[in-house]
Amino acid sequence: MSLKILMVEDDTSVAEMMEMFFKKEGWQQDVAVDGVQAVEMFKEHASEYDLITLDLNLPKKDGIQVAKEVRQISPTVPIIMLTARGSEADQVLGLGVGADDYVSKPFSPISLIARIKALHRRVMMDEPTNNAVNKQVNNDYDIQTQHLKISKSRREVLFDGKSVTTLTPKEFDLLFTMAQKPKQVFSRDQLLELVWGYEYYGEERTVDAHIKKLRQKLEKVGPQVIQTVWGVGYKFDDSQVE
Structure with a gap:
């Protein structure tokens, strides 16, 4: 696996x-x-x-603003945020503006490399293959519910025919995972395991931050279809949408 990484880091020793x-x-x-x-x-x-590794505390322009501007350029490039801050709010904010993962400093280089490999592997699995079938504009979708259509190979999401754009890799994976089993309630731990994988040592707030951004993007094209089941987790259900 050959990667080119942009490391945004003002600490030269870390870089x-x-x-x-x-x-x-x-x-x-x-x-x-x-x-x-x-x-x-x-x-x-x-x-x-x-892939980008992005320090949160940077001179001239902080990591939150950098992540926002990067997402305007590319909705899908994987971003791992590196933070020395202990505040949970800062970590949630980083995930909320489009980061796919975060690693707290000081960190183990081996651990960061494992995170990079896991995130890149998931992105590559979701990329469309370069064959004639995937180049065709057709009506084949992996998931078709009452209002939603999802193609995993094309990373395409349609809500009543309207395209849901700018989903990050993790936002797409969350929606795909839940929409495969409408009305089933997924706990935060289950979503961490299914979407981030066993190599991700995340926390529940990671799921909450990504769900929040996913809901915001879905609401731009239609009613909300991701529901909170208090004390348990989240579910996808579009059966009540008119």
């Missing part, structure tokens, strides 16, 4: 350490030392980067 580990994996690394440089580099070379 240099990770460069050594990335080289052992056969990966390339570009480094941006502040938020302004990060946005400029990604804007110019967006198609080259497979």
Whole structure:
């Protein structure tokens, strides 16, 4: 697996350490030392980067703003946020603006590499293959409910014929997972395991932050179909939508 990573990190010792580990994996690394440089580099070379590691506390422009601007350029590039802050609110905010995962500093380089591999593997599994079938505009969908159609290979979501755009990889995976079994209630732990995988040592607030953003995007095209089951978790149900 060959990756090109944009590491947004103002601590040169951390960047240099990770460069050594990335080289052992056969990966390339570009480094941006502040938020302004990060946005400029990604804007110019967006198609080259497979993943971004993004420090939350940056000079000139913080990681939250960088994540927002990156998501305007690419809704799907995987982002792992690195944070030395202990505040849960900061971590939730980072996930809420489009980060797919977060790692608290100080972190183990091996652990970060495992997170990168797991996240990239899931993105690659969801990418459409370059064959004639996937290039065709057809009516084949993996999931068809009363109002929703989802194609996993094309990463396409239609709500009553309206396209749901700009879903991040994790937002798409959450919707796909729940929509496969309408009305079934998924606990936060179940969603962490099913969507993030066993290599993800996450917390329940991760699920809540992604559900919030997913709901906001769905509400742009139709009524809310992801319901909270208090004390248990979440479920997808569009059977009551008129």
